[in-house]
Amino acid sequence: MSIQQIQQKMEMLKLNHTLPLLSDLLQEATKQKSSPLDFFEKVLTLEAEAREESRIATSLKVSGLPKGMHLDNFDFLFQPSVEKAKIEHLVTCDFIRHHENVLFFGPPGVGKTHLAAALGVKAIEMGYSVSYYTVEELLLQLKRRSEIPVAKQRGRAYVKNALVVVDELGYQVLDRNETHLFFQFISARYMRASTVITSNRSVKQWVHIFASDEMATTAILDRLFHKAHIFNIDGQSYRLKDFNKMIQESQKEKS
Ligand SMILES: Nc1ncnc2c1ncn2[C@@H]1O[C@H](COP(=O)(O)OP(=O)(O)O)[C@@H](O)[C@H]1O
Ligand SMILES: [Mg+2]
DSSP states (O other): OOHHHHHHHHHHTTOTTTGGGHHHHHHHHHHTTOOHHHHHHHHHHHHHHHHHHHHHHHHHHHHTOOTTOOGGGOOTTTOTTSOHHHHHHHTTTHHHHTTOEEEEEOSTTSSHHHHHHHHHHHHHHTTOOEEEEEHHHHHHHHHHTTTSOGGGOTTSHHHHSSEEEEEEETSSOBOHHHHHHHHHHHHHHTTTSEEEEEESSOGGGHHHHBTTOHHHHHHHHHHHHTTEEEEEOOSOOSTTHHHHHHHHHHHHHHO
């Protein structure tokens, strides 16, 4: 059999990463006197690794997760109120297997989005389906299909994905209709899949986010908190850290 015939078969099998490398790999195997078993293993490993890499890249793109927010570039020393051990437990993704939620509370700039996104990235790496929305983006999607109950929209990412990150709850006050849609969204995911939420407002203030509707707020909180990992981050804004340092230094100079 010629190398071209093998390449044709590789094309049929969509071994797209190793196909252009075949001649080089064969040459190397001959030089190193590799056994057929070793050669075959090498080709399959290279192909599998490349596929996994491309799966992760595509899933990250489709998820809408913000770029560059990973666990290894989160400075835990800067934000001591974030319990590192608790985050390290979450990145095992056990919470996704158990359909549990994660809630990040805290003022702007303390790393809520960063940590929520980092969990999303880990989940994708472990093979889970993930989507990220700001509250505004999510409401836009929910309103577009508001004639169908959210729980019935089984094909939609915000219903079916193993993990949905909803960022920035609290910046925007929801009206009654939006509150109802948000409740439906939380209900559709309750006990079926995990949701991560970030909020700049404490739970006590949530009623003001949800159209001052105490019933709806309690119903939302009930479902979210039923199985939840909660983080209250109360540190400095990372965005303002250099700014604050500058001010402190200029004050020192003056005194
Ligand atoms: N502890 C941290 N270590 C590294 N970068 C951080 C940390 N906290 C925040 N950041 C960065 O600072 C910016 C603001 O953080 P972000 O997560 O968006 O804050 P929040 O969502 O709480 O308003 C982002 O660029 C984020 O990557
Ligand atoms: Mg944020």
